[in-house]
Amino acid sequence: MSIVVKNLSKKFGAFPVLNDVSLEAASGSLLALLGPSGSGKTTLLRIIAGLESADRGLVLYQDEDVTQKSPRDRQVGFVFQHYALFRQMSVFENVAFGMRVRKCPNSEVNARVRELLHLVRLEGLEHRYPSQLSGGQRQRVALARALAVQPRILLLDEPFGALDAKVRQELRQWLRQLHDEIHLTTVFVTHDQEEAFEVADRVAVMKGGQIEQVGTPQEVFDRPASGFVMDFLGNVNVFHGRVENGMAMLGALNVAYPEYPHSESRIATAYVRPHELEIEHYPFGSSSLVVRVLQVNPAGSVARVRVYSDEFGLALNVDVSLERYSELRLNPGDEVYVAARRVRVFMPQDYVI
Numbered sequence: 001m002s003i004v005v006k007n008l009s010k011k012f013g014a015f016p017v018l019n020d021v022s023l024e025a026a027s028g029s030l031l032a033l034l035g036p037s038g039s040g041k042t043t044l045l046r047i048i049a050g051l052e053s054a055d056r057g058l059v060l061y062q063d064e065d066v067t068q069k070s071p072r073d074r075q076v077g078f079v080f081q082h083y084a085l086f087r088q089m090s091v092f093e094n095v096a097f098g099m100r101v102r103k104c105p106n107s108e109v110n111a112r113v114r115e116l117l118h119l120v121r122l123e124g125l126e127h128r129y130p131s132q133l134s135g136g137q138r139q140r141v142a143l144a145r146a147l148a149v150q151p152r153i154l155l156l157d158e159p160f161g162a163l164d165a166k167v168r169q170e171l172r173q174w175l176r177q178l179h180d181e182i183h184l185t186t187v188f189v190t191h192d193q194e195e196a197f198e199v200a201d202r203v204a205v206m207k208g209g210q211i212e213q214v215g216t217p218q219e220v221f222d223r224p225a226s227g228f229v230m231d232f233l234g235n236v237n238v239f240h241g242r243v244e245n246g247m248a249m250l251g252a253l254n255v256a257y258p259e260y261p262h263s264e265s266r267i268a269t270a271y272v273r274p275h276e277l278e279i280e281h282y283p284f285g286s287s288s289l290v291v292r293v294l295q296v297n298p299a300g301s302v303a304r305v306r307v308y309s310d311e312f313g314l315a316l317n318v319d320v321s322l323e324r325y326s327e328l329r330l331n332p333g334d335e336v337y338v339a340a341r342r343v344r345v346f347m348p349q350d351y352v353i
Contacts, residue, residue, distance in 0.1 A: 001027055010209075038208075079154070096113050208297055238269060255343045274318055274319040293331065305330060
């Protein structure tokens with residue numbers, strides 16, 4: 001069951017929340033709507049579910065126009081951030097609720113609920129109440145309840161946002177495994193890049209009620225379509241300057257930019273991720289920059305080095321492997337040199353290298 005939205009627009013009062021959004025989730029895929037608060041991702045999800053109506057545009061499930069249909073008629077499973085479990089009901093009855101409303105036979109209810117509790121790894125907890133469960137367990141109950149009515153699609157609104165980091169990590173892995181088992185077309189909202197990249201088949205990055213880019217996690221990370229996407233997807237070093245005659249001149253950084261061979265100077269911004277910077281004790285390359293080490297943090301899988309250019313008043317973050325960090329023997333106050341292995345340059349029209 002594919003999901004297609006065509007030219008969706010939505011305003012709350014005079015404020016535009018979605019502006020001519022078109023998007024597709026392929027049948028059996030897991031699509032993440034990724035963006036900052038206020039980007040329109042939750043409103044888009046709720047319109048797909050039928051919980052909000054669009055001012056303009058269409059929502060299709062496969063080839064069926066469901067734009068005017070109620071959530072129940074759309075047969076949607078929806079999981080909210082804060083579980084929305086019935087506190088007075090046991091785990092079993094929470095999962096069974098939708099089936100009871102539809103007056104399914106008890107034998108069918110019992111079989112389906114037990115099947116789902118096995119699927120979400122909650123066997124033996126059917127008689128407990130939500131207050132007796134951990135946050136991760138409650139979210140799995142909410143997901144089982146959404147699946148109980150055998151929805152055509154599954155929609156998740158920041159499902160792990162209320163959980164601590166370790167539980168979020170565990171549930172992300174579990175959700176990906178679950179999706180690989182059931183292959184139900186799924187759309188989930190998140191503002192967490194790591195979460196989207198770890199779980200989703202495809203990612204739609206949103207900004208200001210519009211889609212900035214859609215692609216696989218690797219495509220979006222390696223080939224960002226705009227400066228916003230580049231900046232939003234993790235820590236970056238930003239250089240401001242101009243382009244002209246096939247060169248980007250960015251203060252501390254000058255790189256070839258053949259996409260703009262014209263002599264008229266134009267504003268440009270360049271982005272370099274911390275792991276795309278190299279560091280040495282001596283000048284190297286064509287445009288290495290002398291800097292001073294401010295701080296070194298070797299904890300974790302990489303050593304994070306903070307450096308500062310007195311000449312340009314520019315602070316940079318550099319990530320180096322622990323092995324390389326041991327070789328360099330960096331200390332605060334050391335004078336070193338950095339150069340970029342890869343630079344992405346964006347103009348206002350989003351030309352990119």
